[in-house]
Amino acid sequence: MTFSLVARCAETGQFGVAISSSSPAVAARCAFARAGVGAVASQNVTDPRLGPAALDLMAKGAGAEEAVAQVRASGAFMDYRQVLAVDAQGGTAIHSGPNSLGIWTQAIGRDVVSAGNLLANDGVPAAIVAGFEQATGALGDRLIAAMQAGMAAGGEAGPVHSAGLLIVDRESWPYAELRCDWIDDGCPIKAIARAWEVYQPQAADYVTRALNPSAAPSYGVPGDE
Incomplete structure (x- = not known):
């Protein structure tokens, strides 16, 4: 029911x-990232505990491969789980349990890994990785391009209704966390792409507002001087 990349x-x-x-609301349960540490997606009959567990291991020095191996060994019902991870050195790892739903597969590239389940075809994750590697610009631009490539390759077997984009930079809070938790008509990836288009030019300014409000720009809204 899901396709993703970290x-x-x-x-x-x-x-x-x-x-x-x-x-x-797929991103609320499945997307995890920590500045200076890495990023994890936990999906397919999701256990949201797995993402923070893998990040905790990486924060203590484990690479993505070791963290995923430990989560696989200690987690419950791992035959039903998919866990994707990337670490601070760009190392990647993935676990896909044999009870993943429908057509499920995975692909790994440089600094990126993708996986999905209940896919339209087994080429979707490879298309996502290729889309990421071929894209240019900010990380958010490349993530969006990758997901659009996945949709163009067939996406999920049925219609998608939710999507999310999570980016961390240097601070403990997200640099960007954009979600479309449900849409009946249209494409949630397009909704996220539009949200990123609006948010990206202001993202760094919101960090400045948090760290030093006196240096932050005004956007001309009531009460904003």
């Missing part, structure tokens, strides 16, 4: 997750 920007050190599903 990725690292080698230039900036940012980490990101982009994900879409036929289920509601």
Whole structure:
């Protein structure tokens, strides 16, 4: 019911997750990232505990491969889970249990890994990785391009209704966390792409507002001087 990617920007050190599903609010349960540590997606009969567990292991020095191996060994019902991870060195790892739903597969590239289940075909994750590697610009641009490539390759077997984009940079809070938790008509990935288009030019300014409000620009809204 889901396809996603986790990725690292080698230039900036940012980490990101982009994900879409036929289920509601997929990013709320499945997307995890921590500045300076890595990014994880936990999907397919989701256990939201797995993402923070893998990030905790990476924060203590484990690479993505070791973290996923430990989560696989200690987690419950792992035959039903997919877990994707990228670490601070760009190392990647993935676990896909044999009870993943429908057509399920995975693909790994440089600083990026993608997986999905209940897919229209087994080429979708490879298309997502290729889309990420061929795209240019900010990490968010590349994540969006990757998801659009996945949709163009067939996406999920049925319609998708939710999507999310999560990016972390240097601070403990997300640099960007954009979600479309449910849409009846249209494409939630397009909704996220539009939200990123609006948010990206202001993203750094919101960090400045948090760290030093006196240096933050005004946007001309009531009460904003």
